[in-house]
Amino acid sequence: MQSQPTLDVAVNRVDGSSSLSQLRDFSWLQGNARLINRTELLLGAHLAHAGLIMFWAGSFTLLEISRYVADVPLADQGLLLLPRLVNLGWGTDNIEAWFAIAILHLASSAVLAAGGLFHVFNKQSTNYAVGDDRIMAKEEGLWSNPETLSFILGQHLIILGFAASLFVLKATRFGGIYDPLAGSVHLVENATTNPAVILGYLFGFTRHGWDPMGMAAVDNLPDLVGGHLWISVICISGGIWHTVRAPFGWFREKFIYDGHVILSYSLAGVGLMALISIFFVFNELVYPIEIFGDNRLETVVLQAVLAVVFLGGHVWHNLLGQKRSGRFSESSYYEAAMAGFATILVVALAIGLNSVA
Numbered sequence: 544m545q546s547q548p549t550l551d552v553a554v555n556r557v558d559g560s561s562s563l564s565q566l567r568d569f570s571w572l573q574g575n576a577r578l579i580n581r582t583e584l585l586l587g588a589h590l591a592h593a594g595l596i597m598f599w600a601g602s603f604t605l606l607e608i609s610r611y612v613a614d615v616p617l618a619d620q621g622l623l624l625l626p627r628l629v630n631l632g633w634g635t636d637n638i639e640a641w642f643a644i645a646i647l648h649l650a651s652s653a654v655l656a657a658g659g660l661f662h663v664f665n666k667q668s669t670n671y672a673v674g675d676d677r678i679m680a681k682e683e684g685l686w687s688n689p690e691t692l693s694f695i696l697g698q699h700l701i702i703l704g705f706a707a708s709l710f711v712l713k714a715t716r717f718g719g720i721y722d723p724l725a726g727s728v729h730l731v732e733n734a735t736t737n738p739a740v741i742l743g744y745l746f747g748f749t750r751h752g753w754d755p756m757g758m759a760a761v762d763n764l765p766d767l768v769g770g771h772l773w774i775s776v777i778c779i780s781g782g783i784w785h786t787v788r789a790p791f792g793w794f795r796e797k798f799i800y801d802g803h804v805i806l807s808y809s810l811a812g813v814g815l816m817a818l819i820s821i822f823f824v825f826n827e828l829v830y831p832i833e834i835f836g837d838n839r840l841e842t843v844v845l846q847a848v849l850a851v852v853f854l855g856g857h858v859w860h861n862l863l864g865q866k867r868s869g870r871f872s873e874s875s876y877y878e879a880a881m882a883g884f885a886t887i888l889v890v891a892l893a894i895g896l897n898s899v900a
Contacts (some may be wrong), residue, residue: 594655601648697786704778735769804864814853
């Protein structure tokens, strides 16, 4: 069996120089990080991971359909995925749609798995071409090329914007979504497009005055759908920008071009979403009581644990990337500690505010 690689950890000396003579075996903590310098395998793992998510969603939807009891309130059946489908407008009288959605996810998982295997065994398929610059996936230069990384970021943003636009289209054109205020599914014909109203939520300014819950204080479907519309526009616009433009010079100087650091930014994004979702869990427009029940504590704890795990991974890979690139300093530990305290504060604030509410 091939031994796992070790990670080189630079040991900073008093005179400011660093040495790679000390090796510590962190192979058991690496996970996908062991694929950082093998981009064709990293892309394959990326697709396989997406396929696993799709397979889980499809298979568990089928499992919940088999356990669904029409005579028992949905909120009392301990289900996870079917309540969200109902919330998105596919009600309890539309089991055929549930089944079709489950099969669509299973079929998608097979396509993603095939794509993952293709990129693993066909290394030439992961060449990146940006302008006149072509980078072979098997080379380590991918993570040190600003133009290529900007291009990849742009593609991700466009996909996220497209996903947000699908929600907007479902709410406004294709069947509508569930409105807990009306107790029915209907089209949202007056989605809010006023940027002052939508962006005001970021600073806590809502239609009923200032609210410390910020975005999670939204209490009507027009603003909810309008927010997704603006997210779609911003993500797609930003994606196009990053696809066709290279990063500015000042950003190139600040940014650390290392695989571990880039992975840390991705983990930070997922951890931030987990933190934000804690606030939304208690929003009865997004999580109607009649569909999801009124006990939200378990979901909050789960989201908080996920946030801590992902943000912990962010700190780990960021510090390691700083050491590998020679940008590490003693203040990095202090900054990581402050970020940890801030995370705990946000979680406590979210639980405290909703407990008062």
